[in-house]
Amino acid sequence: MPYFDAASSAPLHPVARQALQAALADGWADPARVYREGRAAPVLLDSAREAAADAVGCRPDELVFTPSGTHAVHAGVAGALAGRRRVGSRLAVSAVEHSSVLHAAAAHEAATGGAVTEVPVDRFGRVSSDGYDEALRPDTALACLQSANHEVGTEQPVALVAEVCRSRGVPLLVDAAQSLGWRPVEGAWSLLTASAHKWGGPAGVGLLAVRKGVRFAPQGPADERESGRAPGFQNLPAVVAAAASLRAVRAEAAAESVRLRALVDRIRARVPELVPDVEVVGDPERRLPHLVTFSCLYVDGEALLHELDRADFSVSSGSSCTSSTLTPSHVLRAMGVLSEGNVRVSLPLGTPEAEVDRFLEVLPGVVSGVRERFGVPVAAAGRERAASGSVPAEAVSTEPVPSGPDGGEGEGEGERRGKLVVDALGRRCPIPVIELAKVFGDVPVGGTVTVLADDEAARLDIPAWCEMRGQEYMGERPADHGVAYVVRRVS
Amino acid sequence: MPYFDAASSAPLHPVARQALQAALADGWADPARVYREGRAAPVLLDSAREAAADAVGCRPDELVFTPSGTHAVHAGVAGALAGRRRVGSRLAVSAVEHSSVLHAAAAHEAATGGAVTEVPVDRFGRVSSDGYDEALRPDTALACLQSANHEVGTEQPVALVAEVCRSRGVPLLVDAAQSLGWRPVEGAWSLLTASAHKWGGPAGVGLLAVRKGVRFAPQGPADERESGRAPGFQNLPAVVAAAASLRAVRAEAAAESVRLRALVDRIRARVPELVPDVEVVGDPERRLPHLVTFSCLYVDGEALLHELDRADFSVSSGSSCTSSTLTPSHVLRAMGVLSEGNVRVSLPLGTPEAEVDRFLEVLPGVVSGVRERFGVPVAAAGRERAASGSVPAEAVSTEPVPSGPDGGEGEGEGERRGKLVVDALGRRCPIPVIELAKVFGDVPVGGTVTVLADDEAARLDIPAWCEMRGQEYMGERPADHGVAYVVRRVS
Incomplete structure (x- = not known):
């Protein structure tokens, strides 16, 4: 195990x-x-x-x-x-x-x-x-x-x-x-x-x-x-x-650090190939020999840990969705990287190569299984549009953001068509990012999606999504409830 | 052991x-x-x-x-x-x-x-x-x-x-x-x-x-x-x-507390019978079942612990002569009891009766051995006069205390004969009390012995000696070096 x-x-x-x-x-x-x-x-x-x-x-x-x-x-x-x-x-x-x-x-x-x-x-x-x-x-x-x-x-x-x-x-x-x-x-x-x-x-x-x-x-x-x-x-x-x-x-350290470093290199290289929409974080060279961390878009960290545990792998996570604090790890926040679906793998001395290989076999299915449950079909992960209709219709509107200092009052109908608002208030990580991804294909290039969210992870994960997707993060502003995060479609 | x-x-x-x-x-x-x-x-x-x-x-x-x-x-x-x-x-x-x-x-x-x-x-x-x-x-x-x-x-x-x-x-x-x-x-x-x-x-x-x-x-x-x-x-x-x-x-406590209490009662009763000049301290009734402490006059605590260890008994002590602090236990000080030659016996669960009996067999010889080394012959312990001449002649004088607020200046020859001064400066516990005991028989009833000492234990042990001996402790006063403790012979 x-x-x-x-x-x-x-x-x-x-x-x-x-x-x-x-x-x-x-x-x-x-x-x-x-x-x-x-x-x-x-x-x-x-x-x-x-x-x-x-x-x-x-x-x-x-x-x-x-x-x-x-x-x-x-x-x-x-x-x-x-x-x-x-x-x-x-x-x-x-x-x-x-x-x-x-x-x-x-x-x-x-x-x-x-x-x-x-x-x-x-x-x-x-x-x-x-x-x-x-x-x-x-x-x-x-x-x-x-x-x-x-x-x-x-x-x-x-x-x-x-x-x-x-x-x-x-x-x-x-x-x-x-x-x-x-x-x-x-x-x-x-x-x-x-x-x-x-x-x-x-x-x-x-x-x-x-x-x-x-x-x-x-x-x-x-x-x-x-x-x-x-x-x-x-x-x-x-x-x-x-x-x-x-x-x-210490007597084992020299040999084990070489061996485990190679295993970690394998995880660092293979995970992004095997699993779509993954960000491997941390310094690729100047790092501990036995530790690697990656985050998976559209994935609930808690569900991911439980599924990995069911597959016999004990790993840790810095996602807010696995902790009682409701905030993402201060480390990931300070780095400005994706926090959702976060997995830390740290190998004990003597970890057999076969265990790492089995982890790489098991991980893709576990991630896609969790994504499916959240209405992010495996085939769609990696695209800007989710196929399933799990978002309640009323959560997406072309209305301007209800209020706020830069609220969109007085805009014309044409401008409104280029602006979608997603209400993810009360929804926890990774839902706000999933909702953003689902509707993003509905706005034309140059248009914006505004996500209303009160989950702290959104502040980190929406900009990280933009970075991974090559879209423009335009910043946040306070809304009546929670915060409005604005993303402009540039491609 | x-x-x-x-x-x-x-x-x-x-x-x-x-x-x-x-x-x-x-x-x-x-x-x-x-x-x-x-x-x-x-x-x-x-x-x-x-x-x-x-x-x-x-x-x-x-x-x-x-x-x-x-x-x-x-x-x-x-x-x-x-x-x-x-x-x-x-x-x-x-x-x-x-x-x-x-x-x-x-x-x-x-x-x-x-x-x-x-x-x-x-x-x-x-x-x-x-x-x-x-x-x-x-x-x-x-x-x-x-x-x-x-x-x-x-x-x-x-x-x-x-x-x-x-x-x-x-x-x-x-x-x-x-x-x-x-x-x-x-x-x-x-x-x-x-x-x-x-x-x-x-x-x-x-x-x-x-x-x-x-x-x-x-x-x-x-x-x-x-x-x-x-x-x-x-x-x-x-x-x-x-x-x-x-x-x-806790499951053993009821039975063991009865059994160990009886063993401790045996120690409390037998030690004063077997060893002269011992003070058993602590409440005889309202006490822990497994613990008893006594102090032995004219005994160096360090030497006592080492001799008991050589005889296979591991005990503890609150004497200053066994600690690095040079002060007697604050507990014995607060109680105002003798601190020298202090021994704490605390029996673990399951202590065999035979071990306690062997302790009672061994203890008298160990204490008298230590006393002999300090020039307090076994036969003399318990009397006011020690037979051996280990005190340097110059340490005892009929001179008044060299100085101090209540120094004896201006006294007549007759008064001086009733006043002995013992210089125990620089000598550690139990020496000051031993020196006091050795010369005490040299002053007439009504006369005084003044002990000059700079060992902190003397402050506790000289009054305790008076209490045990029924002599009158007249108090202390600062001297040029150390402190002058004054004892009046009343019997």
């Missing part, structure tokens, strides 16, 4: 399981005690710290274990900001950071009134070092950048950004959650965070490395454990398993 | 081990995902939450899992204080709370300028509801009280204190870390915290229960997990093991 969601949580590595068993027998006592059970614990802890520091590329006394990658990020951001409070309270983050970084930024804004500067990304989801150069201000206390993106796999130019930060005297915190199992983070980073369950270690262990010389003031209540940077009884068996499995996956 | 330190960390319960194994196979995926691996996870999580809530005596939606008991305390204290920010920022805690509560209180004082009121305890380490009644002010936002003390086992009158808090409209947070494995906490508490590794669950799991209707504003960055009260990827296998083992230990 192929599990293709390693980026959410990798299956427990056999070495992690063995180390956990052994440490449960020897490492359950309090490392602060002097008796024999307690004496075993600090020995195990020291050796785990040395192994983890070696994999990170730092000194053991620069690294502490936290209860999760999220805790490492929260503690790292808060401590680094507080350590440079005198400089200022501005934080620079890329627009595509993991939610734990964005939550830390939001908490910083809310609690201290500190400002957050967001560094934009290109269509591949990649920042530039110039972007950080512009974002850093005299009052910037800290910059954050992921080593590689968790949703689209794009690797960030960490070493270049670290150079910019160093020349500006700003510490850089690197969230290495997605990449640390593959290799150390290059460049002159100041703080680094990671999460064991992403590399096949157990849940319950994060890493926080703070380079010597970086000003750091731990926030919140502290105790004598983990250099005062991570309070609470250490989860020693899990820490031992985390360090052992990091070492083990 | 008898492990008698369950109060630090209980050995992993067999049920916890089994549940951990099973959940490592089924519960490693992200509970937020829709595919089969992810679907198993929330089912396991819900069922663990129901089991834990049932054991706590709250609703499942009132309980969240945290990465440790310490995290539960920190999050609970911060969230409850912030939830009642409009009322005020005063926090009331007992003087004998676990360090995690005191650290949370200190962080509250440091970060927000909030005030902390400490509620005193009696010589058994027990608070009174009147003590809380006096401590609560109009601006008190939160009160904290442990269910039972972690160092001396004394059970607190939680239900009575909860009533006082309720009548004054102040929420009460109960730290139930030491007692939850034995039984639910009675009374109308508002928040409750606990730690799985204290009851035989794995490390990495704490509980935080917040009753419906209690104002609670989680502090720091949050995410969508655990009701926004405990961010980060859930450690599901550990959570499952924690809940399963809590249920298992």
